[in-house]
Amino acid sequence: MMVFFWVIVVLISLSMLAFIYRLxxxxxxxxxxxxLDSLGVxxxxxxxxxxxxxxxxxxxxxxxxxxxxxxxxxxxxxxxLEKGEIIQRDNDHR
Amino acid sequence: xxxNDVILQTTTKIIFFIIFLFSIHIFFxxxxxxxxxFVGGLLTASGIVLLLLAFDLKTVTTALPINYTVMTAIGLLxxxxxxxxxxxxxxxxxxxxxxxxxxxxxxxxxxHTAMLFDTGVYLVVVGVTMTIIQSIGADD
Numbered sequence: 001m002m003v004f005f006w007v008i009v010v011l012i013s014l015s016m017l018a019f020i021y022r023l024x025x026x027x028x029x030x031x032x033x034x035x036l037d038s039l040g041v042x043x044x045x046x047x048x049x050x051x052x053x054x055x056x057x058x059x060x061x062x063x064x065x066x067x068x069x070x071x072x073x074x075x076x077x078x079x080x081l082e083k084g085e086i087i088q089r090d091n092d093h094r
Numbered sequence: 095x096x097x098n099d100v101i102l103q104t105t106t107k108i109i110f111f112i113i114f115l116f117s118i119h120i121f122f123x124x125x126x127x128x129x130x131x132f133v134g135g136l137l138t139a140s141g142i143v144l145l146l147l148a149f150d151l152k153t154v155t156t157a158l159p160i161n162y163t164v165m166t167a168i169g170l171l172x173x174x175x176x177x178x179x180x181x182x183x184x185x186x187x188x189x190x191x192x193x194x195x196x197x198x199x200x201x202x203x204x205x206h207t208a209m210l211f212d213t214g215v216y217l218v219v220v221g222v223t224m225t226i227i228q229s230i231g232a233d234d
Contacts, residue, residue: 006115025206058127058128061123061129062128064116065116068113068116069140071144073138075147076147083097086231087151087227087231088150089152090152090153
């Protein structure tokens with residue numbers, strides 16, 4: 001059964017390599033942002049597999065925390081690309 | 095330019111409470127499982143940052159009228175008074191105490207004065223992070 005999880009680790013590592021390729025090569029900035037978001041999701045699944053491999057449930061909170069951080073980071077990048085400023089002073093003038 | 099970000103704002107209205115509850119859970123779980131005041135404070139601050147991203151600085155300061163500098167000061171005072179309270183009982187500085195209490199609705203619980211120190215850490219981390227982000231974000 002452990003061989004199965006190690007095969008999954010290798011597969012996720014290969015997909016992370018593909019994401020890193022898109023992160024480096026990606027011609028536009030949105031390509032890189034999507035690559036970073038996918039890299040975060042791959043990292044979350046990797047932590048899940050590792051918490052099975054080392055047989056502990058202490059990593060499960062890191063998964064939720066990393067998901068929240070990846071979401072907030074992607075939203076911040078998207079807002080910077082869309083509006084040019086991340087935190088607006090007020091919305092009245094729009 | 096009028097942009098319509100109703101999806102982001104509606105998602106934020108739901109996700110903020112999930113992040114806040116998770117930060118409270120991480121804060122209270124710090125004694126027996128990974129977590130504690132620092133991570134809980136950072137997670138609360140990132141929830142408020144998500145509010146700042148979806149809405150704007152004026153709306154968030156109207157919704158949460160908190161002076162974060164005063165919050166930092168209260169946290170430092172709480173941590174220092176928890177540490178200094180031990181010298182009134184003829185024990186060294188920073189000695190913590192705990193005991194078991196029968197709480198209504200919760201049963202037998204262990205209450206520890208390290209929790210008060212952790213509350214101080216939580217308030218300082220939230221206050222300092224939000225002061226940094228607000229003073230950078232409000233810069234024109």
